[in-house]
Amino acid sequence: MNTFQYHLTDHLKLAKDIFVSNENARFLSGGMTLLPSMKHGLIQPDHLIDVSKIPDLQVLNETSDHLMIGAAVKHDQVANHPIVQSAIPGLAYLASQIGDPQVRARGTIGGSIANNDPSADYPAGALALKAVMVTDRRDIAAEDFFTGFYSTALEEGEILSQIKFAKPMKSAYAKFKQAASGYALAGVFIAVYPDQEIRVAVTGVGAGVFRWTEAEQAFLNPKMKPSIERDDLISDLHAPSAYRVNMAQVLFKQASKQIQNN
Ligand SMILES: Cc1cc2nc3c(=O)[nH]c(=O)nc-3n(C[C@H](O)[C@H](O)[C@H](O)COP(=O)(O)OP(=O)(O)OC[C@H]3O[C@@H](n4cnc5c(N)ncnc54)[C@H](O)[C@@H]3O)c2cc1C
Missing domain, CATH: 3.30.390.50 (CO dehydrogenase flavoprotein, C-terminal domain)
Structure with a gap:
């Protein structure tokens, strides 16, 4: 694995500033996809900006119609959180079926959705549950967000901050x-x-x-x-x-x- 500089911040604006002022930077969340890709030499970023400690990305709350989950919320938290289990049990179950306990303890919903692996679980939940991806710039409906093989509507330097699910019956x-x-x-x-x-x-x-x-x-x-x-x-x-x-x-x-x- 090549050397790189690691940046940790708990401010969304600072994360964006670091991205803009450094060439060849990538956002890091749980690292469960990004780090293996780096180890295999598939990508070689010079800067990793850890967004997992930003408070906006850690919310988990509900209204009467919606469930909001921050991008840095881990699979394990989605699987076991009482709000998710009662609001959308199918989503809690989906999260419980991802990978193994180690992957669920580190991997995040935002990292999975931003990565859009064709065999990943969350994209199916997001599309069926009329999810809206909230970024630092705009709201993107799931239909427009997932654009194909490992590809999404996220632009260069755009940070996924929350996923807003419409509660089903x-x-x-x-x-x-x-x-x-x-x-x-x-x-x-x-x-x-x-x-x-x-x-x-x-x-x-x-x-x-x-x-x-x-x-x-x-x-x-x-x-x-x-x-x-x-x-x-x-x-x-x-x-x-x-x-x-x-x-x-x-x-x-x-x-x-x-x-x-x-
Ligand atoms: C052994 C193993 C088994 C697995 N099994 C499954 C499985 O059964 N089902 C499944 O769905 N997944 C599985 N995964 C993948 C796992 O769910 C990862 O957690 C997920 O793909 C990526 O999430 P992460 O938080 O680790 O993201 P990272 O690896 O940190 O990042 C992934 C990508 O998303 C970008 N990114 C991360 N956060 C943001 C953000 N907030 N805004 C914009 N871009 C961002 C990064 O720059 C990177 O390009 C498995 C992984 C492993 C290693």
Whole structure:
């Protein structure tokens, strides 16, 4: 790993200033993705700006309609926090299924969402739960935020500070894990809102998270078997695309059953 300078600040403005005044800088949160990428020589930043101690990024609170989670809140905290467990149990469960205890103790929701790994869990929750990503510059709806393979709408130097979820009436997440890492070979999040608004989002199957509209219709019409027709399906040494699609169909049934039984 190359040498780099580490900057720690608990001020959002200072973090931005440090980014602007240093070339080749990256924000660091839990380091669970960034540090392995540096160790493998995939990226070599000269400056790491640790944003995990900034108070704005550590909030976790709710209103009658929304749940706000700071970007630096760790997976473990999301999984076990009573507000998340009562407001959106499907999201608490999703967080409990990420990686292993060590990864959940350090990795953060903001780092995961900013990274947008095609097999990560949070993007499915964010898209199904009508999340809005609040940055130091603007609010970005999940539909506009996740723009493809490891890509988001975040601009150079833009800091994700909070994620604002719309509270559903019911929610459920079902995931089939890749045995070594725990990442999703397929993961399906279902959120049910008033007026029979159903949102289904899928991770691990395409080059990025996507809404599965056929499944949204099938939720209210159980005789339908939703299919996935896309030209960006993932096929790799872990599983071919047909397997992932089939798993998504199975997981959709599991998550639907869970919602109907609750
Ligand atoms: C062994 C292992 C197993 C894993 N299993 C899973 C799994 O099952 N499911 C899953 O979803 N994930 C899994 N992960 C990934 C894990 O969830 C990471 O925590 C996550 O991808 C990144 O979060 P982080 O806080 O560690 O971010 P970091 O590694 O610190 O940063 C990741 C990226 O986001 C950027 N960034 C971080 N914070 C911000 C911010 N506030 N604003 C703007 N940019 C920011 C960084 O610059 C960097 O580019 C696994 C990781 C490991 C090592």
